[in-house]
Each structure stands twice: as structure tokens, then as C-alpha cells.
Amino acid sequence: xxxxxxxxxxxxxxxxxxxxxxxxxxxxxxxxxxxxxxxxxxxxxxxxxxxxxxxxxxxxxxxxxxxxxxxxxxxxxxxxxxxxxxxxxxxxxxxxxxxxxxxxxxxxxxxxxxxxxxxxxxxxxxxxxxxxxxxxxxxxxxxxxxxxxxxxxxxxxxxxxxxxxxxxxxxxxxxxxxxxxxxxxxxxxxxxxxxxxxxxxxxxxxxxxxxxxxxxxxxxxxxxxxxxxxxxxxxxxxxxxxxxxxxxxxxxxxxxxxxxxxxxxxxxxxxxxxxxxx
Amino acid sequence: xxxxxxxxxxxxxxxxxxxxxxxxxxxxxxxxxxxxxxxxxxxxxxxxxxxxxxxxxxxxxxxxxxxxxxxxxxxxxxxxxxxxxxxxxxxxxxxxxxxxxxxxxxxxxxxxxxxxxxxxxxxxxxxxxxxxxxxxxxxxxxx
Amino acid sequence: xxxxxxxxxxxxxxxxxxxxxxxxxxxxxxxxxxxxxxxxxxxxxxxxxxxxxxxxxxxxxxxxxxxxxxxxxxxxxxxxxxxxxxxxxxxxxxxxxxxxxxxxxxxxxxxxxxxxxxxxxxxxxxxxxxxxxxxxxxxxxxxxxxxxxxxxxxxxxxxxxxxxxxxxxxxxxxxxxxxxxxxxxxxxxxxxxxxxxxxxxxxxxxxxxxxxxxxxxxxxxxxxxxxxxxxxxxxxxxxxxxxxxxxxxxxxxxxxxxxxxxxxxxxxxxxxxxxxxxxxxxxxxxxxxxxxxxxxxxxx
Numbered sequence: 277x278x279x280x281x282x283x284x285x286x287x288x289x290x291x292x293x294x295x296x297x298x299x300x301x302x303x304x305x306x307x308x309x310x311x312x313x314x315x316x317x318x319x320x321x322x323x324x325x326x327x328x329x330x331x332x333x334x335x336x337x338x339x340x341x342x343x344x345x346x347x348x349x350x351x352x353x354x355x356x357x358x359x360x361x362x363x364x365x366x367x368x369x370x371x372x373x374x375x376x377x378x379x380x381x382x383x384x385x386x387x388x389x390x391x392x393x394x395x396x397x398x399x400x401x402x403x404x405x406x407x408x409x410x411x412x413x414x415x416x417x418x419x420x421x422x423x424x425x426x427x428x429x430x431x432x433x434x435x436x437x438x439x440x441x442x443x444x445x446x447x448x449x450x451x452x453x454x455x456x457x458x459x460x461x462x463x464x465x466x467x468x469x470x471x472x473x474x475x476x477x478x479x480x481x482x483x484x485x486x487x488x489x490x491x492x493x494x495x496x497x498x499x500x501x502x503x504x505x506x507x508x509x510x511x512x513x514x515x516x517x518x519x520x521x522x523x524x525x526x527x528x529x530x531x532x533x534x535x536x537x538x539x540x541x542x543x544x545x546x547x548x549x550x551x552x553x554x
Numbered sequence: 555x556x557x558x559x560x561x562x563x564x565x566x567x568x569x570x571x572x573x574x575x576x577x578x579x580x581x582x583x584x585x586x587x588x589x590x591x592x593x594x595x596x597x598x599x600x601x602x603x604x605x606x607x608x609x610x611x612x613x614x615x616x617x618x619x620x621x622x623x624x625x626x627x628x629x630x631x632x633x634x635x636x637x638x639x640x641x642x643x644x645x646x647x648x649x650x651x652x653x654x655x656x657x658x659x660x661x662x663x664x665x666x667x668x669x670x671x672x673x674x675x676x677x678x679x680x681x682x683x684x685x686x687x688x689x690x691x692x693x694x695x696x697x
Numbered sequence: 698x699x700x701x702x703x704x705x706x707x708x709x710x711x712x713x714x715x716x717x718x719x720x721x722x723x724x725x726x727x728x729x730x731x732x733x734x735x736x737x738x739x740x741x742x743x744x745x746x747x748x749x750x751x752x753x754x755x756x757x758x759x760x761x762x763x764x765x766x767x768x769x770x771x772x773x774x775x776x777x778x779x780x781x782x783x784x785x786x787x788x789x790x791x792x793x794x795x796x797x798x799x800x801x802x803x804x805x806x807x808x809x810x811x812x813x814x815x816x817x818x819x820x821x822x823x824x825x826x827x828x829x830x831x832x833x834x835x836x837x838x839x840x841x842x843x844x845x846x847x848x849x850x851x852x853x854x855x856x857x858x859x860x861x862x863x864x865x866x867x868x869x870x871x872x873x874x875x876x877x878x879x880x881x882x883x884x885x886x887x888x889x890x891x892x893x894x895x896x897x898x899x900x901x902x903x904x905x906x907x908x909x910x911x912x913x914x915x916x917x918x919x920x921x922x923x924x925x926x927x928x929x930x931x932x933x934x935x936x937x938x939x940x941x942x943x944x945x946x947x948x949x950x951x952x953x954x955x956x957x958x959x960x961x962x963x964x965x966x967x968x969x970x971x972x973x974x975x976x977x978x979x980x981x982x983x984x985x986x987x988x989x990x991x992x993x994x995x996x997x
Contacts (some may be wrong), residue, residue, distance in 0.1 A: 302583070303590050313603030315575075315576055317574075317575065317576055318573050318574055318575065321570075350576045350577075351574045351575065351577060351579045352578070352579050353574065354569075355569075387579060423581070425583055438646060480616065480617065483613070483616075483617050484617050487617055487618075503673060505668065510691065516620075517618045517619070517621065518617060518618050519581075520618075520619050521597075521617050521618040521621075522617070522619075524619040524620055525565040525616075525617065525619065528586070531586070532585075532586055535583050535585060535586070536585075538583055539583055539585075542581040542582050543581070543582060544579060546578075546581040546582075
């Protein structure tokens, strides 16, 4: 009788020891997850690494790699984040996990402003994507184009996600608000000054007009008086200099204004946009 | 490629040699550097010089475009060299800089500044050997 | 009743045997699993710390080692902690930690060497040599490495020269050849003289610059001062006095500038020689890892 009871006690304790080993790993995972939720990312990485070290059967390999990568991403350490996301891809168990990790790599590339790489990865991912996955890919394509300052392409891809997408309208607004750099340059070639008026730099335009008029008049005057050397000197060193300067300025002002327009929207996206951000 | 990625993890650990926390990077595009019209009130000569400099920028520099292939532009170079030495040495330094500007084959002799111009600071020409900073010509200077 | 007991007695041994076998098996696996279940025991923290150390994740490794050392005294781990600090370039702290291992430790020779190494890496060569010369803590086992570092520090500092005899004694054949080359480069740097450059440019504008290695600048200087002088002469001949004096003034200014610039060019040339020497020396020393000894126990 006593022997039977002792047997049962031994068996139960043996089983509970086995289960205990299993529970310790999941407890460690929960501990690390808590640190991640609290925002203590450096310590979260330490605990996920500890989990990985003791997880001999690699049960939590995907989860730990993924979470370590997310922690690095939140700490803006994008190279390390991409490294761990790539490890997570290798240890992913389902197609869903693989796709989501690839998307995270793309999002990290967007934040890192390496948009060429992001485009490359998006194209590769597109080849084997399902219909709903393609929608997500187009959403992130739109974001990549926004970060690459190509707002018309961004608007196009957002329209593929949803005909009346908020971001499509935003991108279209930026495209319409922007100044045409080519237009500014062309009218500057024709007449010094109006290129700067176009972007609202009236004083600079007037001064350009004044200087080029002055030196132009003196050059023509020298040519009429057959003072060749003088005409050459004034024409090249003064007139052409200010004429070229006017074209450069028109282009520069247009580009500056365009950057400010784009940045206004990018600031809105960073601080006020409620949708999914990279 | 993945093998290379995996084996390069020790290199990344260097960023973890100091504790770091959550941060946010800005979405904004980088802005073009603007000229600073700083006004130096630290004495009569500096005020006079600053006025001349700002007037020059306003009336001429701002309008005749980007003509200097060097980073401290020739006018900036002149102003800085006079500030750091004296008017006579500054004048000689400017003459030397102007002549170097005329050299059509200067590519490969100077390192590049982040804006793409040749980096040619005043400190290398003050005849003070301990202030000379050698930068290899294939490097890009960022500050 | 006797027969019932007898019957149950014969059936039981088989069942009992199977049960015991299962229990022993499960207990064995449970015991071995149980040893690794708590990840925060000192031994587990040590194992994890060693793993982090091997991955060069030094800050985290130090954290694990610290908590292990709270319960157990272990010289190798103290050494590893100090070594990690040194790798992270926290030289002061590393030095202090190494000092703690100077006495009553199996690694005292290694600790003494690493302490001197942190002084070397902390970039103050003169202090490093003073410490060696005055130190009662020289490790016998690593005297050759110390003397090698002493010669290297003489290479790296600006106005000192290493001892060529010592180089022959301390380094292997191939290393000796390379280091003697550096020695000769440092001994005879082939500088250009500022005075010569200025004088040459005073005689022929631009010649001093060519002497200082700036051929394009020299030719430009020559042509430009030539053109200005010609314009001055031409305008004097044509009696355009104002312009003539203007061009004379410009020519004089640029002539002075060219002399000044030649002296500056010679200076820059010399700075370039110094820079190339230091750069090549650093590349060579890094490829040899400064001839530092490697410790086997660090890889465990």
C-alpha cells in the first residue's frame, strides 16, 4: 500500500519535473516579452538572447529572433534589426511568418532611408505574393515612394490599395503643391528674374534682373565701341556670371520650397497619421 | 549571402557596447544648408568686417551663383584667413587660393566635402605645421 | 487466502519491474533537465556570459559575470571581465580590474601584461614607457611582448626613433625586415624645405610649387603671374597708366602669393609624408594585432 503511494508520488514528481523544464522556457519568453512591452529594449534583447541560448530545441528561435529585431528597430539600430529579421526569416515556420518578416525588413529599409534596397525587396516579394499580400506590398511601395520624394508614384500605388485612400489624397496634394523646377529653370534662361518671382523670391529676382541688365548694357556698349577685350572681360566675368547665378538660384529656390512642402507632409505622417507606419 | 549575414553578427555587437534606449528618427528629407548672416559684435574691426561680409553676400554672392569648386568658398576663405591671421597674410593666402582655383587639373588632390566641393580649409595654409590636417583625397569630409 | 496472496505475489513482480524501470528512466531525465531549468543560477549565468563573451557582446557578458562573481570567486572570469572592458576601450576601468589580479592569482603574469597593454592602447606612449621603466610589476612570461610594445611606441611617437638592435633581437625574420623598412622611413623622411620652395618661387614663379610636388599648381602660378606681368607691360607701352599700375599691383600681389603658397605647399607635403608613414605603420601593426599574445582560456 505504502509502496504504491510512493510509486505514484515518484511518477508525479518525475512528470512535473519534465513539465517544469518546458515551463521555464516559456516563463523566460514571457519575462522578455514584458521587458519589451515596458520599452526596456536593451534588457529585452539580453533576455531574448538568454532564451535563445538555453532553448536547445530551438522552439522559440523564430519568436526570439523576431523580437530582438523589433527591439533593435525601436532603438533605431537598423543594421542590427535587419540582420536579426533575416535570421528570423530563416527560422520561420509558416508562410505567414516569412511574409511578415520580409515586410518588416522592407519597413526597416524605409526608415533607414535606403529606399533603393526597399524597392528591390518589394519587387522580389511581389513575385510570390497572394492577392491580399500584394495589397500590403503596394501599401509599402507607396510609403517607399514617399520617402524617396516621388509623390506621384506614391499616390498611384496607394490608389491600388484603396481608390480613395487617405495617403493617396495626401500624396496627390503634395504633387500638386510642388513647384516645377524645370519651369523655373526655363523661364530663367529666357529672362533673368521671373524664375525667382515664380517661387516668391521677389527681391532676389529683382536684384538678378538689375545686375544682368547692368552688365548686359555695359557689354553691348563695349562691343559697339569695339573695345573687344573689355567686352570679353565684362561679358564673361560679370554678365554671364550673374546670368548663370540667376538660373542656379531659380532652381535652388524651387528645390528648397519643394523640400519644405514634402517635409510638412512627412512631419504630419510622423506625428499625426493614425494608420500603420514603417 | 545568409551565411555571410549570420557570421557577421559579432561586428554588429559593437553597437551594444553602450546601453541604448528607444529613439525615433525623423521622416524628413535633408534640408539644403543655408548661408549664415552672422554678425560679429566682438569689437569694432570684427563688426566692420562682418558688415562688409554680409553686404557682399547680400548684393553679390547670393546672386552670382555657385562658382567656387572649393568648400570654404574663396570669399569665405579670405574672410576666415584674415580673421585667423592678419590682413597681409590673409591677402597672400587668398592670392594663393585664387591661383589654385585656376588650376584645371585639381581633381584628385583634395578630399571632397559632403556637398561635393573640394575641401580646402584655412588651417592648412597658415604656415603652422601642427595645425595641418591631412585627409586622403578619396575621403569625404562631413562636418 | 494463502492461495490468493500467492497468486498476487507472482503477478506483481512483472508489473513492479516495469513500473520501477519507467520511474527510474523518468527520474533520470528529470534530474538532468532539472539541472538547467533555472536560468539565473550562478552557473547558468556564467555559461550564458561565456557565450556572450565569445560573440563579443561585452557589455552584456560583463553583467552576467558580475552576478556570477557575487557568489563565486574565479580568477579567469575576473580576467575575462577586465579583458572585455579593455576591448570596449574603457581602459581606466580595465586597468583597475587587472590590478586586482596582480597577486595571489594564477593569471597574475597575464594580468600584469594586460595592464601594461591598456596603458599602451590609451595612446600615451611616454607614460607607457615610464611605467615600464619604473614598474616593479613586469611579467616575466611576457617580457618579450613588453619590449616589442616599447619599440612600437617609439615608432608611433613623433620625435622618437626605436632601437634598431632591439628590433633585430625581438622580432622574427619577416617582421624584422618590415620593421627595419619603417625604421629607415622614419629616420630619413625626405622632407622638402620651406625655405628652398620659397626661394625657387621667388626666382621663377611656380618653381617652388613644382619642387613641393604640386606640378599643376606650379604651372598655373607661372602662367598667371606671367599673363599679369605681360598685361602690365603691354599697358605701360600703350600708355594706359591706370590699367598698367593696376596690373602691376595684381602681378606683385600674386607673385607674393605664389612665394607664400610654395612654402605652404612644402609644409603640406611634409605633413603628407608623416601621415602616410603613420597610416602604413598602423595598417601593418593591425595586421599583426600588435604582436599581442593570444590566450587559450579566453575561448572557453
